[in-house]
Amino acid sequence: MSVEQVHPGNPPAGIQKQIQLPWSKALEISLRSIKIRFARSLITAGGIFLGIAFYSSVRASGLFPVGEGAEARAAANRQQWLAVMALLVCFVGIMNSMLMSVTERFKEIGTMKCLGALDSFIVKLFFIEAVLMGFIASALGWLLGWLITSGVHLITTGTKDFNAAFWTGSLSQAVISIA
Numbered sequence: 001m002s003v004e005q006v007h008p009g010n011p012p013a014g015i016q017k018q019i020q021l022p023w024s025k026a027l028e029i030s031l032r033s034i035k036i037r038f039a040r041s042l043i044t045a046g047g048i049f050l051g052i053a054f055y056s057s058v059r060a061s062g063l064f065p066v067g068e069g070a071e072a073r074a075a076a077n078r079q080q081w082l083a084v085m086a087l088l089v090c091f092v093g094i095m096n097s098m099l100m101s102v103t104e105r106f107k108e109i110g111t112m113k114c115l116g117a118l119d120s121f122i123v124k125l126f127f128i129e130a131v132l133m134g135f136i137a138s139a140l141g142w143l144l145g146w147l148i149t150s151g152v153h154l155i156t157t158g159t160k161d162f163n164a165a166f167w168t169g170s171l172s173q174a175v176i177s178i179a
Contacts, residue, residue: 020118020120020121021117021121023124023128026121026124026125026128027128029125030125030126030128030129030132031132033101033105033125033129034129034132034133037101037104040097040100040101041097041133043097044093044094044096044097044133044137045133045136045137046137047089047090047093047094048090048093048094048133048134048137048138048141049137049138049140049141049144050086050141051086051087051089051090051093051141052086052087052090052137052138052141052142052145052177052178053141053142053144053145053148054082054083054086054145055083055086055087055141055145055177056141056142056143056144056145056146056149056173056174056177057145057146057148057149058079058080058082058083058145059083059145059173059176059177060145060146060149060150060170060173061079061149061153062076063161063165063166063169063170063173064153064157064161064166065161094130094133094134097130097133098126098129098130101126101129102126109122135178138177138178139178141177142173142174142177142178145177146170146173146174150162150170
């Protein structure tokens, strides 16, 4: 092939345009992967669930009035620190799960690449898988943490603190916890 025959924007003869698979196909493949590796997915989701439940519980306890004093502030700060550590553990757990998934599926990724899958499609598969596990586990974890903390407060002090500020704070904390 001479230099004149190749122009930017015009691929050489024999090279065809690569096809982009839609998000729906990536979602389908990711769901199938989660089903195949369900036990590991449950362990990862369980870690996220418990970490977010603890984080949510600590954050929800901040919606209720607490006694004044240095001890109360120190206890709240310790709880916030532990909640941040729980989030860090969640992050490490999902990162470990995704790295193991890539290692475990090395041959599958190679086969997809040989069949013409783009790198972006393979990254999309793992991204969807991580987001699905993280979102579902985080939403359920927030709900559990919020319910436990709110239930304990309801039993111990009654309904006097369940005002509009509590519900607004709960909604914003749900978004933060799930995100």
